[in-house]
Amino acid sequence: MNGKCIPAIGLLLGALCWPALGAEHDFETVVGAIEGQLGVHRTHIPMMGFAKLFVRVSAPSGAHGFELATFEDLKYSPERLRDFRAVVSEALGTSWQPMVQVQAQGRGEYTGIFVRGRRGQFHLMITTIEAHEATVVEIQLSPSQWFDWLRNPGTMGKRSRHEECCTEE
Amino acid sequence: MKLAVCLLVLTAGAAQAQMLLKIPDSFSKLAEKAEEVVDVTLDPATLGLASKFLSDKDADEKAAKKVVSGLKGIYVRSYTFAKEGEYSDADVELLRHQLRGPGWSCIVNVRSKKDRENAQVCFFSQNGSVAGLAIVATEPKELTIVNIAGFIDPEHLGLLEGQFGIPKIHGDDKQKKQDKDDD
Numbered sequence: 001m002n003g004k005c006i007p008a009i010g011l012l013l014g015a016l017c018w019p020a021l022g023a024e025h026d027f028e029t030v031v032g033a034i035e036g037q038l039g040v041h042r043t044h045i046p047m048m049g050f051a052k053l054f055v056r057v058s059a060p061s062g063a064h065g066f067e068l069a070t071f072e073d074l075k076y077s078p079e080r081l082r083d084f085r086a087v088v089s090e091a092l093g094t095s096w097q098p099m100v101q102v103q104a105q106g107r108g109e110y111t112g113i114f115v116r117g118r119r120g121q122f123h124l125m126i127t128t129i130e131a132h133e134a135t136v137v138e139i140q141l142s143p144s145q146w147f148d149w150l151r152n153p154g155t156m157g158k159r160s161r162h163e164e165c166c167t168e169e
Numbered sequence: 170m171k172l173a174v175c176l177l178v179l180t181a182g183a184a185q186a187q188m189l190l191k192i193p194d195s196f197s198k199l200a201e202k203a204e205e206v207v208d209v210t211l212d213p214a215t216l217g218l219a220s221k222f223l224s225d226k227d228a229d230e231k232a233a234k235k236v237v238s239g240l241k242g243i244y245v246r247s248y249t250f251a252k253e254g255e256y257s258d259a260d261v262e263l264l265r266h267q268l269r270g271p272g273w274s275c276i277v278n279v280r281s282k283k284d285r286e287n288a289q290v291c292f293f294s295q296n297g298s299v300a301g302l303a304i305v306a307t308e309p310k311e312l313t314i315v316n317i318a319g320f321i322d323p324e325h326l327g328l329l330e331g332q333f334g335i336p337k338i339h340g341d342d343k344q345k346k347q348d349k350d351d352d
Contacts, residue, residue, distance in 0.1 A: 097215045101208040105201050106251075117218040143222035147233060150211075150219065150333065 026092060026116075027067045027138045030125065033091035034071065034134060037083065042069040064121065065140040074132050078108030081129070088112055088127045096125060099150075107131075115146070122146035187272055188293040188301030190316045192246060193263040199248055199312070202255050209245040211333060216240050236329060240319035243333050247313040256312050264305050264314060265289070273303070285309050302326075304335070 035041055045068065076084075081103065089098065089112075096114040103110045107130070114125040124146070126137045141149070200206045211219075216237050223234040250256065268275055268291045277290035286308045293301030299322075304315040315335050329335050 097212060097218075098210055099215055100210075101206075103200070103206045103208075104204060105206075106204060115215060115218065117222060120222065122218070122222070143224065144227065144230060147219065147223060147230060 026096070027069075027125070027136065030088060030091045030127065030136055031069045033087050034084075034127075034136065037087045038071060038074055038076065038134065040071050040074060043072050045070070064142065067136075067138040069136045071134040072132065074129075074134060076108065076129065076131065076134075078105060078131075081105065081108060081110050084110060084127075084129050084134075085112060088114075092125060124149070187270060188295075188316075188318050189242070189244075190264060190267055190303055190314065192314070193260070195260065195263065196246075196248075199256055199260060202250065203248040204251045205249045207245070207247040207249075209243070209333070211243040213241050216242065236322075236325045239321065240317060242316075242318040243335070244316045244318075245313070245333075245335060248311065250310045250312075253309040255310070261305065261307060261312065268303055268305070272301075 031042060048068070085101070092114055096116045098112065099115045100113040101111065109128075109130045111126065111128045114127075116123045116125075120143070122141045122143060122145075124137075124139045124141060126135075126139070128135045220234055220238050223230040223237075225231050225234070248256065267273075268289070272293045272295065273291050274294065275289055275291035277288075279288040279290075280286070286306070288304060288306040291303045291305075292299050293303070295301075298320055300318075300320055302315070302317040302321055304313070306313040306315075317329070317335075321329075
C-alpha cells in the first residue's frame with residue numbers, strides 16, 4: 001500500500017466515526033452507571049469493532065451505527081426495577097427524551113427507549129433488564145427509519161425486549 | 170397590557186392542564202398487578218424532533234409531519250393483566266370523571282357486548298377547535314388510556330389510529346382484513 005494513502009484512510013475513518021463520538025459518550029455513561037449499580041462488568045463481545053464498521057458502511061435496516069453492551073449472570077431482584085430505571089434516566093440526562101417504557105413487574109423485566117436528535121440523525125438508547133441479563137443498545141437511525149419505529153412504539157418496546165437485534169424487520 | 174398577557178398565558182396553561190389526563194395515584198398498584206405496562210410518551214420535545222427531521226419530499230413523511238406539527242403530546246398507557254377482574258370499574262371511573270370536566274365532550278362510545286370491550290372517545294374543545302383527545306379503552310384483561318394534546322384536524326384522526334402507540338378503535342371488517350393482510 002502506498003504510504004500516502006494512510007493519512008487519507010485515517011481521515012476517512014475519522015469522518016465516519018466523528019458523528020458518533022458525542023452519543024458514544026452518553027452510551028459509556030449509561031453503561032458505567034449500570035455497572036456501578038449492578039456491581040458487574042459488561043460482557044466482552046468478540047469482533048465488536050468489525051460489526052460496528054460493517055453496520056456503519058452497509059446500514060442494514062437504516063441503522064447507521066450501533067453500540068452494544070450486555071451484562072450477564074446478574075443477581076437482580078424485581079423489586080429493584082425502579083432503581084434501574086432511575087439510574088438509566090439520571091445517566092442520560094435531559095437531552096434524551098424517554099419515549100417508551102415497557103415494564104413487567106412480576107417477571108422483573110423492563111425496557112426503556114430514549115431518543116435524541118443530533119445532526120439529522122436519530123439516536124435511540126434501548127436499555128433492558130430481566131432476571132439474569134441486562135442490555136444497553138444505542139442505534140443511530142435516519143429520520144425515515146426512526147419514523148417507522150415511531151409509528152409503532154409499543155411494539156418497538158416489546159420487540160426490543162424479546163429480540164437480540166432491534167433493527168430486523 | 171402586561172396583565173392581559175399574563176391572564177392569556179395563565180388561561181392557556183390551565184387549558185393545557187385540563188386536556189392532559191392525570192393518571193390516578195392508585196394506578197401504581199395496578200401497575201404492580203399488571204402482567205405488562207406499556208408507557209409511550211411522545212412529549213413536545215420528541216414531536217418537535219419529528220417535525221424538524223421529517224422530509225417534505227417523501228409523501229408518507231410529509232403527511233406525518235402535517236399530523237404531528239399541531240400536536241403537543243401523545244401519551245399512551247396500557248395495562249395488560251394475566252386474568253380478568255384485576256382492575257375495577259372504580260379505577261376506570263377515576264379517569265372518566267376527569268372527562269366530564271369543562272371543555273370535554275365524549276361523543277363516541279364503541280361497545281362490544283360479545284368481547285366485553287368498550288372504548289370511549291372524548292374531545293377537548295378550545296376556541297371552537299379540537300385541542301385535545303382522550304380514549305379510554307377497556308377489555309376484560311386490558312386497560313388502555315390514550316391522551317393527545319394539541320390541535321387536531323378531525324380529518325387526521327384516522328391517520329393517528331393504529332400509530333404512535335394509539336390503538337385501533339374501529340373493529341370493522343375492513344380493518345380486520347387489513348390486519349390480516351399485514352400479518
